Amino acid sequence: MDLSERQKEIIDIVKVNEPITGEKIATLLGFSRSTLRPDLSFLTLCELVIAKPKVGYFYNAHKVVPFIIKDIKEKKVEDVMSVPVIVSSNTSIQDTVIKMFLEDVGSIYITENHQLVGLVSRKDLLKTVIGKMSIEEIPVSMAMTRVPNVAYIFSSDSVEVATKKLLEHEVDSLPVIESNKGDEIKQLKIVGKFSKTVISRLFLAIIKNEM
Template identity: 75%
Template sequence: MELSTRQKKIIEIVKKNEPITGEKIADLLGFSRSTLRPDFLLLTFSQLLIAKPKVGYFYNTHKIEPLIIKDIKEKKVEDVMSVPVIVRSETSIQDTIIKIFLEDVGSIYITEHNHLVGLVSRKDLLKIAIGKINIEEMPISMAMTRVPNIAYIHGNDTVETATKKLLQHEVDSLPVVEFIEGEDLNHLKIVGKFSKTLISRLFLNLIKNES
């Protein structure tokens, strides 16, 4: 069952203020009681809310929790993705190391002419830093994992699909990409990042919703 934005707001109001009357909910939303009557009927008929005469509406945890979980699983990646940290391929390894720690991320994505060409992780950079190379002059392109050896996802993938891909490839994050037609081949434009940290935040929001 797909709830409207207004119905989701009603559920949230009831959760925070139960028991609460229909009149009070209508006042908080700025609608008349009669306007909201179809919403109340749907939410009580589906047992998402419990209505008690002369008392008000209650939040039905046992029905709402699976609905929230389903909503998170089916969210699109483009609705939750974060901003990727990017450097150009000619950036030195030293500057890349500095950036990854300043930005406090697990991976940095590498681009050429705005196209995704590779990535490096903290672990990669640590191995490089303790080696006998000149990190001040060597470009990060000499140390990155290159496309097509990078797993990626698209903005219209679901959070569930993206999470499975994270686990399948045993990585901390995935670039969110769009295909751009080049002269000879498809190029990848990076538009976001989907990470384990992001999943943790979604899970925390779920816990807060249920508490």
């Protein structure tokens, strides 16, 4: 069952303002009561909201929360991903370390000609620094984990699939690769990052809707 954006707005309004009349909902959304009647009827039949004559509409958390969980699971990664931190493979280890701390991230993705070629973590950089190498001269490509040993996901993958892969590989984040139309993967263009922070935000959305 998929809800329209307007139906989702109605549920949010009812949650915050219950009990609330259909007329009041229509006013808040800027529509006529007749325009919203099909939406309200649908939400009532699905028991996402409860209608009480002469009182108004009530939020039904027991029905809404499972729907929200299902909706989040099926969302595409491209709908929730964050901005990746990227450097080119010829960037020095020193500059990469500086960027990592300025951006406050646990890993940085490495590219050549805008294509993913590797990943470097705090642990990788720490090993290099401890080794007393000339980090201002050595490129980060000497310290990175190279593709194909880097796990990644596609922008068209579901949040559920991405979360399973994140746990499977026991990492804090995964680079998001632009989905290819063909079956053969020829390019690994990075378009985002899927991380434990993203999952935490989605989990918080569920908690807020339970309150």
